[in-house]
Amino acid sequence: DAKTTQPNSMESNEEEPVHLPCNHSTISGTDYIHWYRQLPSQGPEYVIHGLTSNVNNRMASLAIAEDRKSSTLILHRATLRDAAVYYCILSSYFGNEKLTFGTGTRLTIIP
Amino acid sequence: NAGVTQTPKFQVLKTGQSMTLQCAQDMNHEYMSWYRQDPGMGLRLIHYSVGAGITDQGEVPNGYNVSRSTTEDFPLRLLSAAPSQTSVYFCASRRRTENTEAFFGQGTRLTVV
Secondary structure, three states: OOOOEOOOEEEEEOOOOEEEEEEOOOOOOOEEEEEEEEOOOOOOEEEEEEOOOOEEOOOOEEEEOOOOOEEEEEEOOOOHHHOEEEEEEEEEOOOOOOOOOOOOEEEEEEO | OOOEEEEOOEEEEOOOOOEEEEEEEOOOOOEEEEEEEOOOOOEEEEEEEEEOOEEEEOOOOOOEEEOOOOOOEOOEEEOOOOHHHOEEEEEEEEOOOOOOOEEEOOOEEEEEO
């Protein structure tokens, strides 16, 4: 499976935008980029995913580099409830029955 | 819509005991999987299934058995519990097509003493 690299931790002020980076230099053409987050004492929850184009949903935006070797999860206006560990995961179009988690980025929101 | 339901939420076992962690989903998802999460770590895949009657090993399968007799249920069996199996266990399900999101249960916190 192709690997992803994320910073161990980040801090952001409440009500400010947050940009969470992810490097995936060995991504293949059939790999989707998924983001999940895990709130304290909860199971992971889906945030967003994309293949080539930037994506928006009610939770966040996903910006994908033109060469697809990196991506950025954007939380437009962080709240205290966004404090979580964020995981960037590659999921192949073929054989996507399992997800491989790294250690993720622990996001701290400062009131 | 219940999603993915795991039982029990908490369990304490003695070394050598066996038990089954239950996982059920009501979304008719083909894919189901079990993960464990140790303190400060990401999730590691134990076993997964692509459909009823089909299972395969993940990254850390030793000491665990699974079976999938129905689409809805995917139990995880600890054969002879060891302190190293103290962890939080998560079950997940996902639709086979469209590379869509996975849904996770709330977890089972297992302590082996």
